Amino acid sequence: MSVDNTVLRPSDRELVRATSVRLRRVTGIPVVFAGLREQGAIAVTESVGHQTAALRTITVTPQRGLGGLIWLNKRTTLIRDYGSASEITHDFDDQILGEGITDLAAAPIVVDGSVRGLIYAGWRGGGHLDDEAVAALSVEAGRVAAELRTRDEVDRRLGAMATLQQSQVQAAEWLDEIRDIAAVSGDAETRRRLLDLVDQMGGASPTGEPSVPLTPRQLEVLTLVAMGFGNRVVADRLGLTVDTVKTYLRAAMVRLGAHNRHEAVVKARAAGHVLDLL
Known part of the structure; x- marks a missing residue:
């Protein structure tokens, strides 16, 4: 069985996109955007409720912006009055403020202790991003993390199984070779010992199937x-x-x-x- 060619992992990006859509629909958060880590950075690839395409130009690395802060501390964080916030760098002000976002929260997608992505929730207009919405953001990030963990485990098991099956094929070939050697051996005792060895190694079936x-x-x-x-x-x-x-x-x-x-x-x-x- 070929894991690469026949077992298809569902799109992780599609998982994040569907989560973003659901979060916005359920909570009424004006804009939700997200991305997964690739090659040491998290690029925003999914956004709903956006007014421009600028959010998808955000690429987060540790310590850059709110996302970079969360990457380091692995905690959901809410920033009110984003434009004047002093606890974060403002690398992405053009994108965030360009969307009219006043409150910004982000939650890390943490799988086995490693940040695999970020989901953001932005509020624009009057009022504020409330605690209930932030809690929902955190829950959705946790759901994505749980699904990614499950997918990773399935891939690991299938990969290990494919490796084992390949080893079993090789082992069967070795047992067949030992049988061939036994068949041409002119010494009856050697032939008997070789066939006994094949049986002890689980090769009683001539084909190994x-x-x-x-x-x-x-x-x-x-x-x-x-x-x-x-x-x-x-x-x-x-x-x-x-x-x-x-x-x-x-x-x-x-x-x-x-x-x-x-x-x-x-x-x-x-x-x-x-x-x-x-």
Whole structure:
């Protein structure tokens, strides 16, 4: 199974964009913008409620602007009267003040102790950005972080599984080579010891294949099911429709003689398929 070519990670940018849209819709915050870290900087790539394209020219590094401050302290922070704030640098005044923003808050997207991105909430006009809106901003940043963490873990497990499967293929080739050596050996004792060694290494099956064959797609679906994901998440991960996922799952269940998805995972493992790594 090729993780790079067949298992598609959903767009992280789309996750951030959808979160920004939802936050603005639910809270009524006038403008929300966000970005994810790439190559040591966080560039704003998503914005809703903007009046100009200037917000998407912001590229944050540690200590630059409100975002840079938050990058360092990893805490949601609200700045009132942005234009006169003394606790931040004003590297991005042209963009922020150009949008008419008076109050600005930002929340870090923190995954395993590392800042992976920022989500901003800006208030323009009368009144202020209230505590409830800031709390909602922090919650949404936490949700994005949790989803990124899940995606990272799925990628790690699938990558590790692909590596293991490759190692198993190589091991099977080595066992076949030992069998070949045993077959041509003129010494009966050497031949017996070599074949015993193959059996001890788990190579009793001449081909080294699982007892019930499954297609690569069926294995991909079962691997994600084994990780606890529902059909919708599996479909998103593999770039398939939910109905197609169900089709692959049903086909695997028929081959395995399983009556439900849990039993299919158990029987696939029993047949010799590696579906996950702890």
